[in-house]
Amino acid sequence: VEVQIRTQRMDEIAERGFAAHWKYKKATISQDEDEFDKWLRQIRAALNSPTENAVDFLDNFKLSLYTSEIVVFTPKGEARKMPYGATALDFAYDIHSKIGNSAISAKINHKLEPITTQINNGDQIEIITADAARPKPEWLDAVTTTKAKAAIKSYLKRERQNNIERGMQLLDEKMKSLNIKLSGRVLRKIVPIYGSNNKEELYSKIGAGIISLDELEKALKTNSKSKILKFWTLFIPRKEEEEGEESDTATSAPADGQAAAPAPAPQFEIAECCKPIPGDKVVGYRDPATGNIVVHKAACDELNRLAAQYGKNIVKEEIKWSQHKAMSYLVTVELRGIDRMGLLLDLAKVVSGDFSINIREVNIQSHDGIFEGNISLYVKDAEGLHAVMDKLRKIKGIETVKRLIN
Numbered sequence: 560v561e562v563q564i565r566t567q568r569m570d571e572i573a574e575r576g577f578a579a580h581w582k583y584k585k586a587t588i589s590q591d592e593d594e595f596d597k598w599l600r601q602i603r604a605a606l607n608s609p610t611e612n613a614v615d616f617l618d619n620f621k622l623s624l625y626t627s628e629i630v631v632f633t634p635k636g637e638a639r640k641m642p643y644g645a646t647a648l649d650f651a652y653d654i655h656s657k658i659g660n661s662a663i664s665a666k667i668n669h670k671l672e673p674i675t676t677q678i679n680n681g682d683q684i685e686i687i688t689a690d691a692a693r694p695k696p697e698w699l700d701a702v703t704t705t706k707a708k709a710a711i712k713s714y715l716k717r718e719r720q721n722n723i724e725r726g727m728q729l730l731d732e733k734m735k736s737l738n739i740k741l742s743g744r745v746l747r748k749i750v751p752i753y754g755s756n757n758k759e760e761l762y763s764k765i766g767a768g769i770i771s772l773d774e775l776e777k778a779l780k781t782n783s784k785s786k787i788l789k790f791w792t793l794f795i796p797r798k799e800e801e802e803g804e805e806s807d808t809a810t811s812a813p814a815d816g817q818a819a820a821p822a823p824a825p826q827f828e829i830a831e832c833c834k835p836i837p838g839d840k841v842v843g844y845r846d847p848a849t850g851n852i853v854v855h856k857a858a859c860d861e862l863n864r865l866a867a868q869y870g871k872n873i874v875k876e877e878i879k880w881s882q883h884k885a886m887s888y889l890v891t892v893e894l895r896g897i898d899r900m901g902l903l904l905d906l907a908k909v910v911s912g913d914f915s916i917n918i919r920e921v922n923i924q925s926h927d928g929i930f931e932g933n934i935s936l937y938v939k940d941a942e943g944l945h946a947v948m949d950k951l952r953k954i955k956g957i958e959t960v961k962r963l964i965n
Contacts, residue, residue: 627643628640628642628643629641629642629643629645629681630681631680631681632681632682634684641704644703645702645704646674646675646676646677646678646702646703647672647675647678647686648674648675648702648707649678649703650684651674651686652702652704652710653704654686656710656714659707659711660692660694660710661692662674662688662692663687663689663692663929664687665686665687666684667683667684671897673896673958674686675701675958687929694711694714694718696715697959718767722762722764722765722766724762724766725766726762726763726764726765726766727766729765729766729772730749730761734775737776749775754962826849826850827843827853827854827878829854830853830859830861832855832861833855833859835854835856837880838880839857841854841855841880842856843874844862844873845874846872847872854878888938888940889919889936889937890935890936890937890938891934891962891963892933892934892944892947892951892960892962893963894923894930894931894932894934894959895930895957895958896929896930896956897930897956897958898925898929899956902930903923905955906921906934910934910936910951913950914943914950916936916937916947917936917937918935919935919937920935922934933963948960948962
């Protein structure tokens with residue numbers, strides 16, 4: 560007869576291994592096998608499997624970790640537990656709030672990524688910081704940990720209050736230097752000039768340095784920089800008024816007594832073969848597929864070919880250029896993000912290509928894979944500006960887009 564005597568510690572190690580003993584030595588073991596027990600059992604099975612090679616084992620090991628928790632590593636190899644779904648920004652705040660507040664991007668497995676990129680189990684993460692970087696309100700939507708959210712909210716609240724106090728002081732000093740009393744009427748005029756919704760927002764922008772008061776006196780005299788731009792459209796002149804009146808008289812009303820609907824205005828397209836510009840003498844060809852009128856130069860070879868083969872589709876009426884003017888306003892937009900090949904081309908395609916907006920100046924600088932800069936352009940109204948900014952935010956690599964008030 561062989562008798563074995565085990566202590567509780569020996570039994571736990573024999574049945575579940577050292578890791579299980581460490582987990583349970585200070586807690587009561589429940590009757591139900593929890594997720595940790597399943598994980599340990601899977602690891603033991605993988606280690607005992609004769610067909611398991613090192614690469615397969617490592618992949619299975621990563622996949623078998625807690626789904627609610629992941630393990631990532633610092634560049635020095637220090638392991639840190641993070642909740643599933645965490646981002647590189649969460650990781651930065653987990654290290655220290657100062658690291659999180661100054662983070663601009665992250666190297667994940669030696670590849671530069673946006674700071675809001677979601678991290679995965681086993682990733683090695685290095686946080687890239689900059690002294691000028693500051694937390695942004697949109698970061699609150701990019702983090703998942705309570706620690707990160709609390710740190711961002713605390714910074715934003717503290718920074719806003721400091722900016723308001725600093726802005727009030729700076730504006731008061733500037734108005735005194737101009738010998739202008741800062742009355743409620745004057746303040747109500749200044750607020751919209753600098754694109755603010757209320758005086759607190761105005762003070763905050765001044766204190767943060769977003770608004771410069773160097774041109775305040777000039778701004779009080781003229782609300783914004785503007786420019787008259789010329790726009791061109793195409794049209795087919797209507798017949799002489801007399802002919803129109805005769806036509807109206809001769810035309811009988813429909814049998815049901817309803818007035819005939821006016822014919823829709825024709826849709827024009829500029830021909831790609833000759834690309835006529837305002838001032839060129841042009842002739843129209845009605846595309847049978849779309850019904851649109853494709854406008855060619857009168858001397859275009861392609862137009863001559865179309866006229867020879869499909870003469871009935873040539874528009875007989877004369878097509879003229881019409882000019883009108885519209886007020887346009889100069890605004891500056893600040894951009895930041897991760898630099899890449901072709902980024903400037905994509906910016907130009909959106910602004911000039913998609914929206915046909917005139918660009919006055921572009922100033923982009925890049926350092927260590929991070930770019931920042933300004934683009935000055937002319938827009939007709941705030942709605943048009945917001946549409947451009949929304950489209951710019953969708954460009955790959957761009958992280959922040961905001962309007963600057965000069």
